[in-house]
Amino acid sequence: MTTSPAAVPAPGRARGRPRSxxxxxxxxxxATELLLTRGLGAVSMDAVAARAGVSKATIYRWWxxxxxxxxxxxxxxxxxxxxxxxxxxxxxxxxxxxxxGWIERVSGRPFGRVLGALIAEAATDPVFGALYRERYVEPxxxxxxxxxxxxxxxxxxxxxxxxxxxxxxxxxxxxHRLLHGHAPLTQEFAATVVDVVVAGLGGI
Amino acid sequence: MTTSPAAVPAPGRARGRPRSxxxxxxxxxxATELLLTRGLGAVSMDAVAARAGVSKATIYRWWxxxxxxxxxxxxxxxxxxxxxxxxxxxxxxxxxxxxxGWIERVSGRPFGRVLGALIAEAATDPVFGALYRERYVEPxxxxxxxxxxxxxxxxxxxxxxxxxxxxxxxxxxxxHRLLHGHAPLTQEFAATVVDVVVAGLGGI
Amino acid sequence: MTTSPAAVPAPGRARGRPRSxxxxxxxxxxATELLLTRGLGAVSMDAVAARAGVSKATIYRWWxxxxxxxxxxxxxxxxxxxxxxxxxxxxxxxxxxxxxGWIERVSGRPFGRVLGALIAEAATDPVFGALYRERYVEPxxxxxxxxxxxxxxxxxxxxxxxxxxxxxxxxxxxxHRLLHGHAPLTQEFAATVVDVVVAGLGGI
Amino acid sequence: MTTSPAAVPAPGRARGRPRSxxxxxxxxxxATELLLTRGLGAVSMDAVAARAGVSKATIYRWWxxxxxxxxxxxxxxxxxxxxxxxxxxxxxxxxxxxxxGWIERVSGRPFGRVLGALIAEAATDPVFGALYRERYVEPxxxxxxxxxxxxxxxxxxxxxxxxxxxxxxxxxxxxHRLLHGHAPLTQEFAATVVDVVVAGLGGI
DNA sequence: GTGTAATCGAGACGGTACGTCGAGTCTTGTG
DNA sequence: CACAAGACTCGACGTACCGTCTCGATTACAC
Numbered sequence: 001m002t003t004s005p006a007a008v009p010a011p012g013r014a015r016g017r018p019r020s021x022x023x024x025x026x027x028x029x030x031a032t033e034l035l036l037t038r039g040l041g042a043v044s045m046d047a048v049a050a051r052a053g054v055s056k057a058t059i060y061r062w063w064x065x066x067x068x069x070x071x072x073x074x075x076x077x078x079x080x081x082x083x084x085x086x087x088x089x090x091x092x093x094x095x096x097x098x099x100x101g102w103i104e105r106v107s108g109r110p111f112g113r114v115l116g117a118l119i120a121e122a123a124t125d126p127v128f129g130a131l132y133r134e135r136y137v138e139p140x141x142x143x144x145x146x147x148x149x150x151x152x153x154x155x156x157x158x159x160x161x162x163x164x165x166x167x168x169x170x171x172x173x174x175x176h177r178l179l180h181g182h183a184p185l186t187q188e189f190a191a192t193v194v195d196v197v198v199a200g201l202g203g204i
Numbered sequence: 205m206t207t208s209p210a211a212v213p214a215p216g217r218a219r220g221r222p223r224s225x226x227x228x229x230x231x232x233x234x235a236t237e238l239l240l241t242r243g244l245g246a247v248s249m250d251a252v253a254a255r256a257g258v259s260k261a262t263i264y265r266w267w268x269x270x271x272x273x274x275x276x277x278x279x280x281x282x283x284x285x286x287x288x289x290x291x292x293x294x295x296x297x298x299x300x301x302x303x304x305g306w307i308e309r310v311s312g313r314p315f316g317r318v319l320g321a322l323i324a325e326a327a328t329d330p331v332f333g334a335l336y337r338e339r340y341v342e343p344x345x346x347x348x349x350x351x352x353x354x355x356x357x358x359x360x361x362x363x364x365x366x367x368x369x370x371x372x373x374x375x376x377x378x379x380h381r382l383l384h385g386h387a388p389l390t391q392e393f394a395a396t397v398v399d400v401v402v403a404g405l406g407g408i
Numbered sequence: 409m410t411t412s413p414a415a416v417p418a419p420g421r422a423r424g425r426p427r428s429x430x431x432x433x434x435x436x437x438x439a440t441e442l443l444l445t446r447g448l449g450a451v452s453m454d455a456v457a458a459r460a461g462v463s464k465a466t467i468y469r470w471w472x473x474x475x476x477x478x479x480x481x482x483x484x485x486x487x488x489x490x491x492x493x494x495x496x497x498x499x500x501x502x503x504x505x506x507x508x509g510w511i512e513r514v515s516g517r518p519f520g521r522v523l524g525a526l527i528a529e530a531a532t533d534p535v536f537g538a539l540y541r542e543r544y545v546e547p548x549x550x551x552x553x554x555x556x557x558x559x560x561x562x563x564x565x566x567x568x569x570x571x572x573x574x575x576x577x578x579x580x581x582x583x584h585r586l587l588h589g590h591a592p593l594t595q596e597f598a599a600t601v602v603d604v605v606v607a608g609l610g611g612i
Numbered sequence: 613m614t615t616s617p618a619a620v621p622a623p624g625r626a627r628g629r630p631r632s633x634x635x636x637x638x639x640x641x642x643a644t645e646l647l648l649t650r651g652l653g654a655v656s657m658d659a660v661a662a663r664a665g666v667s668k669a670t671i672y673r674w675w676x677x678x679x680x681x682x683x684x685x686x687x688x689x690x691x692x693x694x695x696x697x698x699x700x701x702x703x704x705x706x707x708x709x710x711x712x713g714w715i716e717r718v719s720g721r722p723f724g725r726v727l728g729a730l731i732a733e734a735a736t737d738p739v740f741g742a743l744y745r746e747r748y749v750e751p752x753x754x755x756x757x758x759x760x761x762x763x764x765x766x767x768x769x770x771x772x773x774x775x776x777x778x779x780x781x782x783x784x785x786x787x788h789r790l791l792h793g794h795a796p797l798t799q800e801f802a803a804t805v806v807d808v809v810v811a812g813l814g815g816i
Numbered sequence: 817g818t819g820t821a822a823t824c825g826a827g828a829c830g831g832t833a834c835g836t837c838g839a840g841t842c843t844t845g846t847g
Numbered sequence: 848c849a850c851a852a853g854a855c856t857c858g859a860c861g862t863a864c865c866g867t868c869t870c871g872a873t874t875a876c877a878c
Contacts, residue, residue, distance in 0.1 A: 014870070014871080015825080015826050015827070015870080015871075016825080016826035016827025016828065016869080016870065016871090017826075017827055017828045017829075017868065017869040017870055018827095018828080018869075018870065019828065019829095020828070020829070023828090023829075023830095039328055040328070041328065044858080044859055044860085045859075045860075045861080046858075046859055046860080047859090049830095053830085054829085054830075055829070055830045055831060055832095056830095056831095056860095056861080056862095057828090057829080057830085057831090057861095057862085057863090058828075058829065058830075060861070060862085061828075061829095112327060113327045113328045115327075116323060116324045116326070116327025116328060117324045117327065117328055119320060119323070119324065119383050119384065120320045120321045120323060120324025120325070120327075121324070122320070122383075122384070122385070123316060123317045123319075123320025123321065123324075123383050123384075123385065124243055124244070124245065124317045124320060124321055129385060133384065133385070133386055137384055137386055138386075141386070162396055164387055165377070165393060165396045165397065165400075166400075168377040168380050168381060168387070168393075168397075169373070169377050169397060169400055169401075171380060172376035172377030172378070172379065172380035172381075173369070173372040173373050173376030173377070174376070175376065175379070175380050175383075175384075176372050176375060176376035176379050176380070177372060177376075179323050179326075179327050179379075179383070180323065180326070180327075180337065180341055180379075181326070181327065181333060181337070182337055182341055182342075182345070183368055183372070189369060189372075192366055192369045193369065193372075193373060195404070196369075196370075196373055196400075196401060196404035196405060197373075197400060197401075197404055198404070199403065199404040199405075199406075200399070200400035200401055200402070200403040200404025200405075201400060201403075201404075202403075220848020220849060221847070221848050221849040221850075222848090222849080223849070224849070224850070227849090227850075248837085248838055248839085249838075249839070249840080250837080250838060250839085251838090257851090258850085258851080259850065259851045259852060259853085260839095260840080260841095260852095260853090261841085261842085261849095261850075261851085261852090262849075262850060262851080264840070264841085265849080265850090270839090422844070422845080422852095422853095423844080423845075423846095423851075423852050423853070424843080424844065424845085424851075424852035424853025424854065425842065425843040425844050425852075425853055425854045425855075426843075426844060426853090426854080427853095427854065427855095428843095428854070428855070431854090431855075447736055448736065449736065452832080452833055452834085453833075453834075453835080454832080454833055454834080455833090461856095462855090462856080463855070463856045463857065463858090464834095464835080464836095464857095465835095465836085465837085465854095465855080465856080465857090466854075466855065466856080468835070468836085469854075469855095520735060521735045521736045523735075524731060524732045524734070524735025524736060525732045525735065525736055527728060527731070527732060527791050527792065528728045528729045528731060528732025528733070528735075529732070530728070530791075530792070530793070531724060531725045531727075531728025531729065531732075531791050531792075531793065532651050532652070532653065532725045532728060532729055537793060541792065541793070541794050545792055545794055546794075549794070570804055572795055573785070573801060573804045573805065573808075574808075576785040576788050576789060576795070576801075576805075577781070577785050577805060577808055577809075579788060580784035580785030580786070580787065580788035580789075581777070581780040581781050581784030581785070582784070583784065583787070583788050583791075583792075584780050584783060584784035584787050584788070585780060585784075587731050587732075587734075587735050587787075587791070588731065588734070588735075588745065588749055588787075589734070589735065589741060589745070590745055590749055590750075590753070591776055591780070597777060597780075600774055600777045601777065601780075601781060603812070604777075604778075604781055604808075604809060604812035604813060605781075605808060605809075605812055606812070607811065607812040607813075607814075608807070608808035608809055608810070608811040608812025608813075609808060609811075609812075610811075626822085626875075626876075627820080627821055627822065627875080627876065627877085628820080628821035628822020628823060628874080628875065628876080629821075629822050629823035629824075629873065629874040629875050629876095630822085630823075630874075630875060630876095631822090631823070631824095632823070632824065635823095635824075656863080656864055656865085657864075657865075657866080658863075658864060658865085659864090665825085666824085666825080667824070667825050667826060667827080668826095668827090668865095668866085668867095669824085669825085669826090669867085669868085670823080670824065670825080672866070672867085673823085673824095678865095
């Protein structure tokens with residue numbers, strides 16, 4: 001897994017005093033705790049600094065905003081060991097596997113509101129938005145894209161399929177429920193989404 | 205225009221000095237301007253009060269939080285005169301009409317980030333979330349639900365269709381692009397979504 | 409005694425919520441305590457706010473800098489009820505009385521270093537310097553000037569005497585010892601100063 | 613020029629790497645520039661280090677506080693080539709010569725506020741105060757003392773004259789104007805001071 | 817030569833205080 | 848009552864220095 005450049009010291013020539021790995025971990029731990037127990041709103045630089053036993057300057061040295069910090073904290077929590085794209089031999093099975101895993105990780109409750117807050121920030125601040133998409137969104141989309149491409153290669157769905165739209169068609173409804181909360185984000189729902197989309201794309 | 209209950213004085217016997225309609229309009233105008241030009245973050249009670257020439261107490265008397273105020277301000281801007289649910293005779297046409305209208309209204313640029321911020325707030329604050337869903341989400345879902353029910357009645361799609369999931373399948377991908385911004389929210393994309401979903405549901 | 413405009417609300421038409429006299433007193437008391445027990449350096453806005461149970465914003469509303477605040481605090485402590493200029497019938501007696509009183513008040517120990525710090529600030533910051541001279545220096549000089557003018561009127565000293573220089577000649581040596589601390593600031597020293605200056609001006 | 617012990621490496625057997633004369637000069641130059649252009653407040657260890665291209669640790673190795681550094685910097689600037697005590701044959705002439713020289717050096721404008729700040733620090737911090745008096749005040753007082761002693765020897769003034777007080781009587785008024793700035797520190801003022809003090813001491 | 821020792825730069829670290837801003841609340845006088 | 852004005856507490860913001868520390872790299876004397 002690729003971690004943020006901010007979270008890791010440059011591997012090259014270390015000149016001055018090296019970065020304290022202890023401090024880095026303490027900050028991430030404190031941020032994670034605040035994030036998951038009390039939400040993004042509770043992740044203030046002051047609170048994190050106090051809880052981590054670290055000075056605010058140290059945090060600002062490595063994370064420009066609290067959103068960036070929260071993103072890193074979330075990463076250090078949410079990152080799966082080996083997020084291998086599944087291969088069940090069929091598009092329906094592949095997608096089901098992929099979405100099932102995502103829902104499982106994301107349903108550890110506090111993630112809903114945390115992701116919501118991060119997406120909001122991404123929608124508001126273009127810089128953070130780019131970072132968020134690069135580090136969080138794109139890797140997941142890449143996996144999904146792969147599944148659809150394999151299905152095209154197998155002849156399961158049409159060669160002209162708009163893969164980007166297809167990805168949105170499966171992830172969009174899930175995010176919709178996660179963020180809006182108007183209905184539960186269940187595995188059954190994921191199954192329905194997969195069924196409709198696969199059928200709609202001409203799959204079996 | 206549908207206004208919030210908060211924005212309207214109790215209809216009963218007014219006892220003291222009546223509410224100033226002037227102040228109400230000034231507040232909404234100021235909030236709207238800040239919201240659309242500089243985002244939700246710029247909608248501070250202080251800024252709105254100063255810009256509207258109104259005291260903060262007056263704002264707090266009628267809107268409990270700045271998010272509520274922003275929602276009202278957005279409403280006063282985004283509310284369509286007669287959002288009649290379309291009837292083209294077929295599901296595909298109905299959905300296309302519905303989504304086309306939504307994309308048009310929502311593409312007036314600043315709405316993306318404003319909606320993002322509101323959804324984030326809704327994901328974070330349950331009280332506001334309920335209000336947001338009731339006033340903003342539910343009306344739109346109701347229209348979409350209606351279209352699918354008509355299609356079922358016409359025999360266009362299966363009687364057992366999960367209408368709630370179907371609604372999420374068409375709105376989800378659109379919100380996904382609006383909020384994440386990883387790809388443009390075009391009418392062509394909406395057409396693709398409609399095509400896949402209608403086909404997936406067994407429609408023609 | 410004339411107090412600072414900042415320390416007292418305008419007596420005119422009070423529009424909004426009136427200033428809290430309680431807060432004002434608490435701030436001055438806290439500042440005074442810090443000033444006299446631990447010096448000007450300990451008078452930080454944070455410390456005063458914490459000790460007074462008052463928010464920093466409230467302090468900043470009324471005192472632009474901590475030096476201004478310290479000056480006010482010192483005033484509320486050092487201000488004599490009726491600092492009548494003495495009249496013993498002769499210049500020597502008048503001056504002795506005046507300086508004796510000043511030394512007494514100023515020898516309550518911490519004042520030396522506090523005045524030193526304030527004078528330094530006055531020498532550094534022109535705005536504060538003007539305020540300091542107007543509120544602290546000028547009243548004392550006015551009294552001294554009066555004594556010399558009376559002595560001229562009585563024919564005790566020459567009519568052409570440079571009164572400003574004369575004032576510096578009596579106060580200068582005292583401040584010198586107070587600030588530099590190279591020798592004790594005693595009443596005997598004051599007597600010597602008075603003797604030399606009166607004799608030097610042609611007095612008896 | 614007398615430099616501080618801190619500013620010079622121990623003359624004993626140097627064991628490790630010798631002190632960098634380059635660094636020492638760069639630090640003093642940077643401190644001087646900051647001191648004279650922007651005041652004592654601008655002499656921060658960080659700023660000096662950055663401006664001198666030197667690490668903070670190097671500064672701390674040789675100067676315990678920024679005030680000590682400022683004092684050294686001032687010294688390297690203010691030190692007169694040959695501060696010979698004058699001898700004109702009479703007390704009045706000697707004092708005039710002495711004070712005239714001091715005023716000239718000190719009137720190079722920024723010195724007023726710099727001295728003010730240093731005196732304040734001396735009044736606040738006893739350790740620095742002792743250093744300041746030893747290195748800056750005492751040498752000048754010694755010269756003045758000498759003049760008065762010579763005048764006593766010549767029979768110009770009484771044998772019982774309090775020399776310490778006499779020194780304060782001439783330097784006090786000058787410092788007073790320098791620090792308070794309520795009136796200009798001119799050569800005419802110095803002449804008046806000398807006249808009054810010499811006359812007051814029974815001199816001709 | 818080869819230690820041994822003190823220097824140097826760079827720069828991260830825990831702190832403290834800065835001055836500002838926004839949130840909600842409260843207290844006046846006026847309409 | 849509603850309203851404007853505006854003072855109040857609280858808490859967070861991002862920055863600036865403080866004085867200390869840990870590095871790797873020099874640069875001398877002493878063996």
